[in-house]
Amino acid sequence: MNILGLIVEYNPFHNGHLYHLTKSKEITGATHTIAIMSGNFLQRGEPALFDKYTRAEMAVKNGVDLVVELPTMFACQSAELFAQGAITTLNSLNCINSICFGSEEGDVEILYSISKILVNEPDEFKEIFKNYLDEGMLYPTARSLALFDYINNYNSLNISKEKLLSILNSSNNILGLEYIKCLLKLKSNIKPFTISRVSASYxxxxxxxxxxxxxxxxxxxxxxxxxxxxxxxxxxxxxxxLNSKLDNNFSPMFDDKYFEILRSIILRDSNILNTYFDVNEGIENKIYQNVFTSSCLNDLHISVKSKRYTLTKIKRTFNNILLGITKNDMSSVKNISQMPYVRILAFNDNGREIIKTIKNSSDINIINKFSKTSFSMDDTVFKTLINYDIKASNMYNLIYYKNNKELLKGPMDYYKSPTYIRTTK
Incomplete structure (x- = not known):
């Protein structure tokens, strides 16, 4: 069995994803595929268009064999934390042969060489990096500039300055660097591959x-x-x-639907806003001041945005406030090297074979239903991660089920089972 790992959001699954899936299986020779997919809230700090079970079902119907959920605490964060959560999950399964991700660059060897610099941190790189941080630059900007300077002055990568600059400032390349960096840090046996994005940019x-x-x-x-x-x-x-969801009165979800809820949380928690993850440098004061005069979520985003805080960064910050993700809780999980559980969302017959392999190769907790998770609640990391998954689903469903209130039985993670798509012979 040759198992390919994919790190996805599928929001929603489109033709580009189908191309990536087909090409990834082709270049890795994979016989089985597992996708680590963000749940109901995504890396850009937004709710998913449709719930995680629906998106997982779409993925399996389109050829993915098994879809499991990336824990919410990692799914909604920066590229570094997003990648750490996804790669740690895959590595913890002890049976994944490869990963394949889309990138603007398309050459995994170049990305691998740059990732090694981030892992090894040569003295010259650390000094350049520190100087940029001392100038007051944000961490991602300082790191990108330090990489650019170090590679141009001390490294023998045979690429032009223009190409290097493009690599270091392209969103999928950045994610790819983080994936490889995490693989190197974990000393993982998973082999990375990449394919060039086609037709449309991210x-x-x-x-x-x-x-x-x-x-x-x-x-x-x-x-x-x-x-x-x-x-x-x-x-x-x-x-x-998608047609079926719309016919059943489920509307696509967008972040502005949470404006009033977010506004209430900000006003209620004004004195503790700085305890939420990514709320730093007094930005909580700016958030509080502008929440009174903003007529919609976009107004609030724009009013807080600055040269130091990009729009995506601001959206992730507000998402952390919405979901109540605190600095203390993030600190307790962000450096883990072993994921305590894997949550199954959808699978087919090949997926069942992967699940059996995981059971034989790893001692990770495999969760089908949340009602059976109490046996690990004495594990602090497990409890912290799982509680945020449940909280995120509850917050999402508060709006998602607005037109179908009779279907909302309670915390839906306790009621929903993985979707099994039987393979057609």
Missing amino acids: NSEEIKNDICSATAIRKSLKENNNLLLLKNVVPYNTYET
């Missing part, structure tokens, strides 16, 4: 052909709420599943 908002970005799909759904416009850019299984 943040492109235009739908021009049959492959576009998820950003463009979300924008179209928000502005038009018309699936017909997406028929050519998503596989039929995705289109069919």
Whole structure:
């Protein structure tokens, strides 16, 4: 069995994802695939369009064998923490042969060489990095500039300055560097591969052909709420599943639907805002001052945004406040080298084979239903991670089930079971 690991959000699963899945299996020779997927809240600090079970079902219907949830505390954070959570999860299974991620660069050897600098931290690099931090730069900016200077002055990577600058400032390359860095730190046997992104960039908002970005799909759904416009850019299984959700009165989710809830939390917790993760340097005062005069979430984002805080950074910060993710709790989990559990969302017959392999190769807790998790609640890391998963689902479902209140039985993680998609013979 040759198991390929994928790190995904599938928000929603589109033709670009199908290309990535097909190409990844081809270049790795994989016989089975497992996707580590963000749950109901995503890395950009936003709620997912549709719930995690629906997105996992779409993935399996389109060819992924097993989908498991990336714990919320990692799913909603910076590239470094997002990658750490995903790679640690895959590595903890003790049976994954490879990962394959999309990147703007497309050459895994170049990304590997840069990642080694981040892991080994040569003295010259550390000095340059420290100087940039001392100038008051944010950590990601300082690190990127330090890498650029170090590679140009001390390293023999045979690439132009223009290409290097592009690599260090492209979102999927940055994630790829973090994936490889984490693999190196864990001394993992998982082999990294990458393929070049095709047709549309990560943040492109235009739908021009049959492959576009998820950003463009979300924008179209928000502005038009018309699936017909997406028929050519998503596989039929995705289109069919999305149609079913809309027919059943489940609307796509967007962060502005949480504005009033977030506003209430900010006002209630004004004296403890700085205890939430990523609320630093007095930004809590700016948040509190502007929450009174902002008429929508976008107003609040713009009012807090600055040169030091990008819009994505601000959105993640507000998401941490919404979900109540504290600095203390993040500190207790962010450096773990072994994930205490894996939560199954959807699988097919090949997925069942992967689950059996995981049981034989690892002692990780495999969760099908949350009602059976109490046996590990004495583990602080397990308890912290699982509680935020439940809290995130509860917060998400408060709005998601607004038109279907009779279906909301309580904390839905206790009621929902993984989706089994039987393989068609």
